[in-house]
Amino acid sequence: MKPTIALVGRPNVGKSTLFNRLTKSRDALVADMPGLTRDRHYGHGKIGNKPYLCVDTGGFEPVADDGIMHEMARQTLQAIDEADAVIFLVDARVGMTPQDKLIANRLRQLDRPVRLAVNKAEGMAPNVVTAEFYELALGEPWPISSAHGEGVRGLIDSILAGFDVEVDEAEVKHPKFAIIGRPNVGKSTLVNAILGEERVIAFDQPGTTRDSIYIDFERGDQKYTIIDTAGVRKSGKVNEAIEKFSVVKTMKAIEDANVVVLVLDARQDVAEQDAHIAGFALEAGRAMVVAVNKWEGLDLYTRDQVKRDIGRKLSFLDFARFHHISALEGQGVGDLFASINAAYAAAMAKLPTPRLTRALQLATEKQQPPRVGLMRPKMKYAHQGGMNPPVVVVHGTSLDGVPASYWRYLEHSFLKMFKLQGTPLRVQFKKADNPFDMKPGEFKPDRIGAMRGEKKPVKVARHGSQGPNPPKAGKPKRPTIKKG
Numbered sequence: 001m002k003p004t005i006a007l008v009g010r011p012n013v014g015k016s017t018l019f020n021r022l023t024k025s026r027d028a029l030v031a032d033m034p035g036l037t038r039d040r041h042y043g044h045g046k047i048g049n050k051p052y053l054c055v056d057t058g059g060f061e062p063v064a065d066d067g068i069m070h071e072m073a074r075q076t077l078q079a080i081d082e083a084d085a086v087i088f089l090v091d092a093r094v095g096m097t098p099q100d101k102l103i104a105n106r107l108r109q110l111d112r113p114v115r116l117a118v119n120k121a122e123g124m125a126p127n128v129v130t131a132e133f134y135e136l137a138l139g140e141p142w143p144i145s146s147a148h149g150e151g152v153r154g155l156i157d158s159i160l161a162g163f164d165v166e167v168d169e170a171e172v173k174h175p176k177f178a179i180i181g182r183p184n185v186g187k188s189t190l191v192n193a194i195l196g197e198e199r200v201i202a203f204d205q206p207g208t209t210r211d212s213i214y215i216d217f218e219r220g221d222q223k224y225t226i227i228d229t230a231g232v233r234k235s236g237k238v239n240e241a242i243e244k245f246s247v248v249k250t251m252k253a254i255e256d257a258n259v260v261v262l263v264l265d266a267r268q269d270v271a272e273q274d275a276h277i278a279g280f281a282l283e284a285g286r287a288m289v290v291a292v293n294k295w296e297g298l299d300l301y302t303r304d305q306v307k308r309d310i311g312r313k314l315s316f317l318d319f320a321r322f323h324h325i326s327a328l329e330g331q332g333v334g335d336l337f338a339s340i341n342a343a344y345a346a347a348m349a350k351l352p353t354p355r356l357t358r359a360l361q362l363a364t365e366k367q368q369p370p371r372v373g374l375m376r377p378k379m380k381y382a383h384q385g386g387m388n389p390p391v392v393v394v395h396g397t398s399l400d401g402v403p404a405s406y407w408r409y410l411e412h413s414f415l416k417m418f419k420l421q422g423t424p425l426r427v428q429f430k431k432a433d434n435p436f437d438m439k440p441g442e443f444k445p446d447r448i449g450a451m452r453g454e455k456k457p458v459k460v461a462r463h464g465s466q467g468p469n470p471p472k473a474g475k476p477k478r479p480t481i482k483k484g
Contacts, residue, residue: 002044003163004053005156006079008107009089010099011059014119018089018146019043019056022156040079040199041213047153050160055079060103074198080107085159086114088138089146092121092129096136104136113162116141117155122148175344177289178212178227178253180281181263182273186293190263190327191215191228194336212253219337227253254280258388259287259343259422261336262317266294266306266324270313278317285389287343287423288320289336296326319415320422343422347388351418356382356392363413372401390414391426399429 005022007015020026023043041056057079058072080086088107090100107114116136121129121143130141142158144151179187192198195217213228229250254260260281264274281288292310295303303324310322321339325332360382369377375398385391392414410427414420 002051002053003084003160004055004082005159006055006057006083006086007089008057008060008076008080008086008103010091010097010103011061013059013089013091014146015089016041016056018087018117018119018144018152019054021146021149021152022052022054040075042215045156047156047160052156052160055083061099080110083112084163085112086110087117087155087159088114089117089119090133090136090141092118092124092143096132100136104138108137113159114138115155115159118143119146121145122150174223174225175259175340176225176227176257177259177261177340177344178229178257179261179263180229180250180254180277182265182271182277183230185263185265185268186327187263188228190261190291190293190325190333191226193327193330193333194226212249222341224340227257229253251280254284254286257286258347259289259340261289261291261340262320263327264290264292264310266292266298266303270309275313278314282316282424285424285426287347287389288317289339289343289422290314290317290320290322291327291336292322292324293327295324296329296331319424339422346420346423347390349387349390349418349420351384351390351392351414353381353383355418356384356414359414359417360394360410362417363410366413367406367409369402369406372398377402385428386426389424389426390420391428393428393430395430397431399431402429 007019009015019041022045024045025043043054043056045052045054057076060076061073086107088103090096104116116133116138118130118133118141122145124143126143130143133141142151142155144155146152179191181187191213195215199215212230215226215228217224217226262274262278262281264270278288290310292306298306321342323332323336323339325336327333360379364379369379377396377398379394379396379399382392382394385393392410394410407427411425414427415423415425
């Protein structure tokens, strides 16, 4: 098992910066703003051949009784309970504070190793910067700089020395699905309902989640990764720089996921922003499941109106499965996994070339492509060009002018013939080269000779010649007959 190392400390002491350095990533949002990180954020790291799991936590306020800070403190305490070791970060520039003493009193009661790291110590004398922190009675302070990496390697080596660390096993691919939607539609509540615990902060305030949180878990014998994302508002309403970075993180989470679960609020009208978010996921080619949340307590007439509204405004998501759930009460949440598994299987499906070619022939026999000028596009065969989403490459001639309507017709035909539920499909056309479409004096390899392994080029004849090597004019010479 990998040891789990939790990063704990006051707000704005550099925990997220240290997390990014330990995981060699930029997964955690970093800014000169207290209270930016709110949920527990997990990441994998490795020093030499020793792997570990790192946990970034929000600013620890032990005396907070309510509000966001209280929820952040609960998340930090849970991370401490799960951890095998704790790094307590303090700020060398600010010095020791009363809040540091309260946190140290809590950490001294643990039965696991705690390392006191004095951060932001670059350019300062180590003995001077650590002197006052001996009062916390947590052992020898380690002067480090999470921004510059000074002292970080020695700190982690000292922690991992007390554990028998196993070598990393090869990672097995498993479904990753992102929970996306507008702010305050119940995304974090849905994540907690799926995990069966208060893993992320669910608060009745838009914008509670600021970062994309990746969580590994198992359901039955199947491993999953769920990604809780920040709510995406209209670009005109995004003013804070932090919120802009949160939107970027959400877009990156969609790119990383295999399946996205679009959460809608049944108690609000389907807004234009819902269609924009769904459109971005569709452009990214991600398989999709739609969860209509807050379904409890609605009468039959309202439910019917909501279904009609969604069907009209999100008609381009006809390939996705729709579920009506209540994340707060847990109704219908378990049914999402059947659709997530089906969408993942469809997105990662392998399509044999013979079956694709046969499906192409059936589609063109049923509906031929329209003429382009004097020519009708001729589609010869098809093969798979990628997965997540499935890409079908169609080869033929005169494919430049195939209209978008016929493009969509082929996409729906392939989806229907291969029974791919929950994923979009892309069709690409590849026009065959014309061997006679060459300029005078241009060299092209002889195709037949290339099939035989020959590399001799064929030169195209100029106007007036009789081929690549025209005979000379005049009488042909008589063959010489040798006597004897």
